[in-house]
Structures are given as C-alpha cells and as structure tokens.
Amino acid sequence: MSPIDPFLPRRRIAYFSMEIALRPEMHTYSGGLGVLAGDTARSCADLELPMVFLTLASREGYLRQEIDGDGRQVDHADPWDLADWATPLDAMVAVRIEGRAVWVRPWLYVLTCPVGHAIPVLLLDTRLEHNDPVDRAISDRLYGGDEAYRLKQEILLGVGGMRILHALGFDIETYHLNEGHAALLAAGLLREHRHPSDRPSDGALRYDADRVRERCVFTTHTPVEAGHDRFDYEDAERLLGDFLPLDQMKLLAGPDRLNMTRLALNLSGYVNGVAMRHAETARRMFPGYGIRAVTNGVHAPTWTHPAFVRLFQEIAPDWGHDPEELLGADQLSDDAVWTAHQEAKGDLLAEIQPLAGVAMRPDVPVIAFARRMTGYKRPDLLFTDLERLRAINRTHPFQVVMAGKAHPRDEGGKALIAEIHAHMRSLAGDIPMAFLPNYDMTLAKKLVAGADVWLNTPLPPYEASGTSGMKAALNGVLNLSVLDGWWIEAWVEGVTGWAIGQDDQRHEDDAQDLYDKLERTVLPLYHADRGRWIRMMKDSISKIGSRFNSQRMMRRYASEAYLR
Numbered sequence: 001m002s003p004i005d006p007f008l009p010r011r012r013i014a015y016f017s018m019e020i021a022l023r024p025e026m027h028t029y030s031g032g033l034g035v036l037a038g039d040t041a042r043s044c045a046d047l048e049l050p051m052v053f054l055t056l057a058s059r060e061g062y063l064r065q066e067i068d069g070d071g072r073q074v075d076h077a078d079p080w081d082l083a084d085w086a087t088p089l090d091a092m093v094a095v096r097i098e099g100r101a102v103w104v105r106p107w108l109y110v111l112t113c114p115v116g117h118a119i120p121v122l123l124l125d126t127r128l129e130h131n132d133p134v135d136r137a138i139s140d141r142l143y144g145g146d147e148a149y150r151l152k153q154e155i156l157l158g159v160g161g162m163r164i165l166h167a168l169g170f171d172i173e174t175y176h177l178n179e180g181h182a183a184l185l186a187a188g189l190l191r192e193h194r195h196p197s198d199r200p201s202d203g204a205l206r207y208d209a210d211r212v213r214e215r216c217v218f219t220t221h222t223p224v225e226a227g228h229d230r231f232d233y234e235d236a237e238r239l240l241g242d243f244l245p246l247d248q249m250k251l252l253a254g255p256d257r258l259n260m261t262r263l264a265l266n267l268s269g270y271v272n273g274v275a276m277r278h279a280e281t282a283r284r285m286f287p288g289y290g291i292r293a294v295t296n297g298v299h300a301p302t303w304t305h306p307a308f309v310r311l312f313q314e315i316a317p318d319w320g321h322d323p324e325e326l327l328g329a330d331q332l333s334d335d336a337v338w339t340a341h342q343e344a345k346g347d348l349l350a351e352i353q354p355l356a357g358v359a360m361r362p363d364v365p366v367i368a369f370a371r372r373m374t375g376y377k378r379p380d381l382l383f384t385d386l387e388r389l390r391a392i393n394r395t396h397p398f399q400v401v402m403a404g405k406a407h408p409r410d411e412g413g414k415a416l417i418a419e420i421h422a423h424m425r426s427l428a429g430d431i432p433m434a435f436l437p438n439y440d441m442t443l444a445k446k447l448v449a450g451a452d453v454w455l456n457t458p459l460p461p462y463e464a465s466g467t468s469g470m471k472a473a474l475n476g477v478l479n480l481s482v483l484d485g486w487w488i489e490a491w492v493e494g495v496t497g498w499a500i501g502q503d504d505q506r507h508e509d510d511a512q513d514l515y516d517k518l519e520r521t522v523l524p525l526y527h528a529d530r531g532r533w534i535r536m537m538k539d540s541i542s543k544i545g546s547r548f549n550s551q552r553m554m555r556r557y558a559s560e561a562y563l564r
C-alpha cells in the first residue's frame with residue numbers, strides 16, 4: 001500500500017501554488033503568498049475540506065539572507081533536506097520541456113492539524129537520474145534563475161502537477177490556482193475538451209472553455225499590471241512545443257506575450273481578489289471579468305503566542321477551530337492581557353539581543369516593520385526626516401525593529417536595505433534600532449507577537465491584502481498603517497489601530513502623517529494612558545482576530561467558489 005492511498009477517496013479539490021509555507025524547516029516559500037497557502041492548508045485540515053495541495057520541492061529554497069558589514073544583503077541558497085519531512089511516492093510522470101522528457105516525482109508531506117485531520121501536500125521534484133542535468137535543477141530554486149527557468153517551473157507545476165494527480169489516481173473536480181503561476185494547468189485541461197463542432201471559423205477557439213471554467217478557481221494577488229508573469233511567445237514555443245497551438249494560446253493569453261493572469265482569467269469560472277479594495281483594483285485592470293473579493297485571513301493557532309493561547313483557551317475553548325469566538329476577547333482582564341503581551345515582548349527582545357547586539361527595554365514601545373524589502377512597500381518612509389524622529393524620541397521614547405528580504409534580482413530593494421542600515425547607524429546613539437536578518441516564519445512569529453506597534457507603509461494600491469498585520473492583531477499588537485489592502489476593512493480609528501494619511505490619491509504627505517500620528521496619538525497613549533492602550537489591544541484581538549482568519553476565508557471559498 002502506498003502512503004497516498006488513504007487520501008485518494010475523498011479529494012475533490014486540488015490547490016496549486018508555486019510556494020507553500022508548511023513549516024519553518026521546509027524552505028518551500030518566500031513570503032506572503034506562500035504563508036497564505038500554508039495557512040490555507042492548515043485551515044483545510046482543521047475544517048476537513050477534501051483537498052490536496054501541490055507545490056514544487058524547492059530543495060535549494062528561496063533565499064537565505066545575510067547582511068554584511070556594510071549593511072548589504074548577501075544572497076545564499078537555502079537548502080533543506082526533503083527526505084527529513086516527506087516521502088517519495090513511486091509514481092512518476094514525464095512532461096515535455098524544450099523537446100526533452102522531464103521526469104517528475106511527487107513527494108508526500110502530510111500536514112496534520114491539532115485535532116488530527118490530515119491534508120496531503122505533493123512536492124514536485126525533478127532531481128532524478130533519468131533527467132538531463134539541466135532539467136534536474138528545475139524544481140530546485142524558488143523564483144530563481146531567468147525567465148526561461150521560471151517558465152519551466154510553471155510548466156512543471158501546472159502541467160506536471162495535473163499529470164501527477166492523474167497518475168496517482170486522484171479524481172479531481174475543482175482546481176484552485178493560487179496566483180497565475182499554475183495557469184498552464186487550465187490550458188492543459190482545455191486540451192481535454194476539444195470543441196464539439198467540427199470546423200469553427202478562423203480566429204475562434206477550437207476548445208470548450210466553458211467546461212474548463214466550471215472546474216477552475218483563480219485567486220489573483222497582484223494589483224499592478226507589471227507584476228504579472230508574462231513570457232515571450234518565442235520562449236513559450238521553444239519550451240512548450242505544440243502543447244497548445246499558438247493561435248489558440250494567443251486567444252486566451254494575449255496577442256503579444258503569454259500573460260499567465262489573462263490565461264487564468266479566461267479559463268476560470270470563479271475569480272477573486274484578496275481584499276475588497278484589491279478586487280476593485282483588479283476589476284479596473286481587467287474589465288469584463290466578474291472578479292469577487294475573498295479577503296485573506298491567517299491561521300489563528302499558528303500565529304498566536306503561547307501566552308495568548310492560554311488566555312483564549314480559558315474564555316473560548318474552541319477558538320482554534322472557530323476563531324469567531326475571539327469576539328469575546330474584549331472581556332479579558334487588563335492584567336492578563338498585559339502580562340501575556342510582556343511575555344511575548346520578552347521573547348522578542350531576547351531574540352534581538354544576540355542577533356543584532358542591541359539591548360531593548362521592555363517598558364519602551366517597540367515599533368516593528370517586517371516586509372519584503374521593495375520600493376512600493378516604502379520601508380524607508382520612517383526615515384524621511386531623521387531630526388524629526390530624534391525629536392519625537394526625546395519626548396516619547398520608542399525602539400524600532402525591522403526585517404525583510406529583497407528578491408535577489410530586485411536591486412532597488414537591496415539598495416533600500418543598505419539605506420536603512422545607514423539610517424540606523426546614524427540614529428544608533430539616540431534610538432535603539434535593529435535589523436534582524438533572514439525574515440522567515442520563525443522570526444515572523446516572534447515579531448508579530450512581541451512588538452507593540454505593527455507599522456505598514458505601502459504606496460496604495462500596491463498592497464493587495466497584506467496578512468502580517470492580522471497576525472499582529474491576534475496578539476494585541478496595534479496596527480499603524482496606510483489605508484490599503486485588508487486594513488481598509490479592519491481599521492476603526494483609535495479602536496482597532498490607526499491610519500496613516502487618508503484614503504485618497506495623495507501620498508506625498510504620508511511621512512508627515514506618520515510622524516504626526518506617532519507624536520500626537522500613538523506614543524503618548526502608550527506612555528500616558530496604559531488603560532486605553534490595553535482597551536485597544538483587546539478590541540484588536542476581538543474585532544480583527546474573529547474576522548481576519550483563514551477559517552472564515554476557507555469557509556467562504558468552500559461555499560462560494562468550490563460549491564458553485
């Protein structure tokens with residue numbers, strides 16, 4: 001008997017994602033998209049949804065970030081041992097890439113939730129002796145290499161993934177495409193549905209796309225046109241061969257370049273953005289498609305500090321399964337909440353000391369900013385006016401901790417990391433500051449629980465949703481954020497957190513607004529009115545934790561997208 005057998009009978013939905021954050025030791029993710037996919041899988045296990053997950057093995061990981069003496073990011077591979085966590089299955093399929101047969105082997109990782117339900121995750125691996133050495137590396141490095149490498153990975157995920165499911169004996173009704181990376185899966189399904197009429201006119205689709213649309217759900221995460229995967233048709237033809245006739249592909253994926261988002265949009269019967277504002281933006285970007293909104297959520301038990309787990313357990317024993325019960329968290333006692341918070345903060349400060357050599361104080365607020373380091377997230381906004389920062393700190397002391405990786409090819413993001421280090425050095429004598437290297441799930445858990453204020457300064461409308469602020473809120477860490485993504489839905493000024501600036505088109509003044517809000521509202525409240533601060537912590541847990549969780553998110557996908 002194969003270890004996959006027990007899972008075969010009840011799996012009707014397959015979820016495809018280029019990255020999934022299953023556990024910190026498995027380097028199969030880079031950031032938000034993967035963590036969301038991981039939280040999705042964890043909630044599916046909790047809720048016993050009949051799903052199977054597919055991703056790449058990513059044996060070389062995404063990026064281990066080192067910061068050198070000059071504050072520059074140094075990129076390293078981040079290998080991990082697949083055999084420590086997953087079991088190879090004895091099915092294999094071949095996918096034709098660049099004219100060669102590339103063999104793919106699935107590894108099984110079983111994700112088990114606290115009450116014992118389990119979800120199968122298939123990790124696709126091409127590191128096989130049968131393969132040409134070039135092809136062995138296809139599944140190795142997440143988002144590594146050039147455009148051709150990326151397209152090969154997408155062929156592996158979409159086409160290879162579909163064939164693997166078939167070879168293993170899964171009977172899948174619905175395919176969920178997490179972002180456009182797996183769009184070729186939908187194109188592969190199309191091949192199975194040639195149009196019934198014999199000779200449709202020229203320039204028409206010779207396949208029955210409606211049949212495919214019934215089976216595909218597509219979640220888009222990218223609010224800017226330039227952020228979508230696009231490939232030259234020359235590359236596509238060279239790598240994919242006659243997978244789908246070029247004229248047919250152009251009808252579905254755009255006339256000039258193979259646009260994976262277009263392909264997924266045209267072949268999915270249910271399409272959604274990841275927050276209400278993001279869905280509006282996506283509808284403007286892609287008119288004519290009915291794009292819904294399912295706002296992201298986080299897996300509450302994964303992101304809640306053990307000290308708060310104990311508190312929640314007392315007032316709502318089922319909160320892990322039904323995080324709506326966290327509504328009752330506003331009834332917790334002030335002392336209990338503050339004690340739990342100081343314990344989480346102590347854990348973070350104990351981490352900062354050895355990593356950054358900075359001793360931070362437990363009685364001074366910690367402002368945290370942890371994001372992918374890239375232009376639109378504006379990680380340097382806080383440093384717009386160093387004199388102003390020093391002045392604020394003199395009347396209302398604070399401390400700053402930051403973390404985040406820049407994509408290896410994002411030179412702008414890397415420059416931002418170096419700049420931030422330079423700013424931190426010049427402020428060092430006045431304001432305690434630390435940049436913690438190699439932001440990952442483990443570090444994220446410490447940061448989202450141990451900070452006092454969770455800062456977010458993206459340039460709207462580029463933040464599709466954001467999820468780290470939801471993790472912070474679960475731990476009573478207060479959000480201070482620009483109005484974009486999920487925060488527009490969760491923000492109640494002075495109750496669940498604070499806004500930076502207005503919800504409008506002008507963002508030149510965001511730095512001023514940030515300083516004003518810190519100086520007049522946030523820091524004075526922390527230092528002078530602890531009672532109201534704790535009131536906000538409790539409102540944040542109860543109003544945000546009860547809604548922005550992946551249990552609610554998956555119940556919505558199940559009822560609206562999967563059971564159409």
Ligand SMILES: *Cc1c(COP(=O)(O)O)cnc(C)c1O
Nearest residue numbers: 031032035440441444466467468
């Ligand atoms: C939650 C998380 C993210 C996503 O956070 P954003 O709010 O979207 O910036 C990224 N990386 C890690 C490691 C996380 O845990």
